[in-house]
Amino acid sequence: MPELPEVESLRLGLNKKIIGSKILNVKIIKPKLVSSNGTLRKVNKKKEEEFKKEIIGERIKQIKRVAKNLIIELNNEKILIVHLKMTGQLVFESKRTHPKSFPKYLGKDTSEQSEEEVGFKKERIIGGHPIIKSFTDDLPNKHTAIIFNLSNGTLFYNDVRMFGYVLYFKNILEAKNHGLFKNIGLDPFDKNFTLKYFKEGLGKTNRNLKATLLDQKIVTGCGNIYTDEVCFASKVLPKRNCKSLKEKDIENIYKNIKTILKSAIKHGGSSVSDYLLADWSRGNYAREHKVYGKGGEKCSVCKNILERKIIAGRATVYCKHCQK
Ligand SMILES: [Zn+2]
Known part of the structure; x- marks a missing residue:
């Protein structure tokens, strides 16, 4: 299970890539994950429809964090709350190619090679449980639960055991009323943590x-x-x-x-x-x-x-x- 530093690292990695992207379409493969949180959750058709209707067409403003919840802020105060729990993974795959940014572990300098020579077409930012284990693994795969088509790429939420959640709320207050942040103490970097x-x-x-x-x-x-x-x-x-x-x-x-x-x-x-980090390396x-x-x-x-x-x-x- 990722701890706070791992989630924060993913947040920082995603923030560099998806701020300003527009959500063009959403495919929900496993509706339980957007219906509710908790182990006893059931598919809620209304929630599922609301999820799609309310977020398609909105832009991502930024990603914040409350404990290990990632708060994806959209236009009009709307938010998505993502928690990876035990076995969730987020993968952002860019539309554009970035051969220069491929990870060093490949062992050779790829900056002078063409995309074909490098063998990769897209850059990926990932974090969470290592469901896909290499840069070229196919996505989506059997663990893919939700696919967000963004204006500059695709964001995949994968989860093996489905303990995680990806929930839509009208605003942060609604999420608080839902009880999501109940009993969560202060962030160690909050100024009120004295x-x-x-x-x-x-x-x-x-x-x-x-x-x-x-x-x-x-x-x-x-x-x-x-x-x-x-x-x-x-x-x-x-x-x-x-x-x-x-x-x-x-x-x-x-x-x-x-x-x-x-x-x-x-x-x-x-x-x-x-646990894999946003730039595909392992935290050291x-x-x-x-x-x-x-x-x-x-x-x-x-x-x-x-x-x-x-x-x-x-x-x-x-x-x-x-x-x-
Ligand atoms: Zn000692």
Whole structure:
């Protein structure tokens, strides 16, 4: 599942390509995804028709993000909200060719070659679960759920297990009333995410730090990877009850949430198992991980062996010597 830095990286990649594009047509192959969110959803014909009718002809103004929801803003305040959940993928394929921008992993400089020699006709921007695995894989494929024909290319939403959603709303207020952003805390880069706010939030819970950060109600952005990294950098055990945290601990956690997530976005995220970035590379923040996925290995600071335990229902790695 992509964490916040991976979704932010996709957002930045798409924003460079699709701002100003007009939605010319929409093909809904799997109507459940536009009908509602949640696992018990049913196909809603009315929603499906509204989805098409309201967005065809509109232009994309920009893409914003609330937690891991991508908010595609259209003209007239209309919005589409996309959440990739476990196995969703977005692929934008341009109409024009951009041989110079092909990824370096191809191993040769293609800038002097013709399109035929290069073997590619179109540029793709992708993010999410790696449903298509190469630059030349056919699209659409059997996992393609929605196809947006845009004035400058095509946007595909693919999903294997269909936990994700792509929902239309008249405006952001309607989405809020729908309950989509209920219980979502502040973005770590929101100006309202202050130390005072964070302290007050932690002071209200009796649970452990890992569970509190994972549930996103105070601050968003720390999934399993970044929660472990933040706890290690802050020298605090993830199983600590929030009420037991000292002033200094809270300050460190607050500071590290911001710096670690900022750095992960800069590196394009972590791509630990199966997450591809917008420019087709894999995020390289995984190289910076100090504890995540390293249970049984030596701690980079004290050289003792890192512990791996299930905390808050998730595999958690920490150093019992460095973290208190
Ligand atoms: Zn250590």
